[in-house]
Amino acid sequence: GAVVSQHPSRVICKSGTSVKIECRSLDFQATTMFWYRQFPKQSLMLMATSNEGSKATYEQGVEKDKFLINHASLTLSTLTVTSAHPEDSSFYICSARDLGLDNNEQFFGPGTRLTVL
């Protein structure tokens, strides 16, 4: 199946710093990638939909100036958490949709665990 990678897998940072997370589709092209956040024992929460070559679509309640999304190519989307605070500590997961499939399956990256001290 299609493979999605995320980097880094874990990051610990100080409050006030910015953290960039990369999401790559390794063997397929994805015009659309999705960014999710998952707090402990809770379900996935869609943060934004990232579209190649255009602005991301953010879900209600997600600050676009705090969570910057750049989808510069068909295989790479980045999420930057700006001025991170302890409440931003979470598991961030990206997914991508394979244009070549017609079932709209989303392939997930392994996730990035962010801890803000």
Place this chain on the structure above:
Amino acid sequence: GQNIDQPTEMTATEGAIVQINCTYQTSGFNGLFWYQQHAGEAPTFLSYNVLDGLEEKGRFSSFLSRSKGYSYLLLKELQMKDSASYLCAGTDSNYQLIWGAGTKLIIKP
């Protein structure tokens, strides 16, 4: 509104069968997914149903009834490694995934 309902937690015995139910309400419907998620890991794809009926894939089967807005995931010959959360997700008219909160399945020896 859009809504996906599934039980919060279920317990079953190793070697047994368990059925995890999911009911959905979406604006438009373009299929239903089941994903498995182990603690601390990303979800992995299990099944996709867009037509009514049962789809079998090894020990796992998934059923869909569009008229009832209902699906279930059936796990047979349970193994300890099946202990995980099982996420039901419907797709709406924009092909956006609407996620359930997940069902935590606990397998006991």
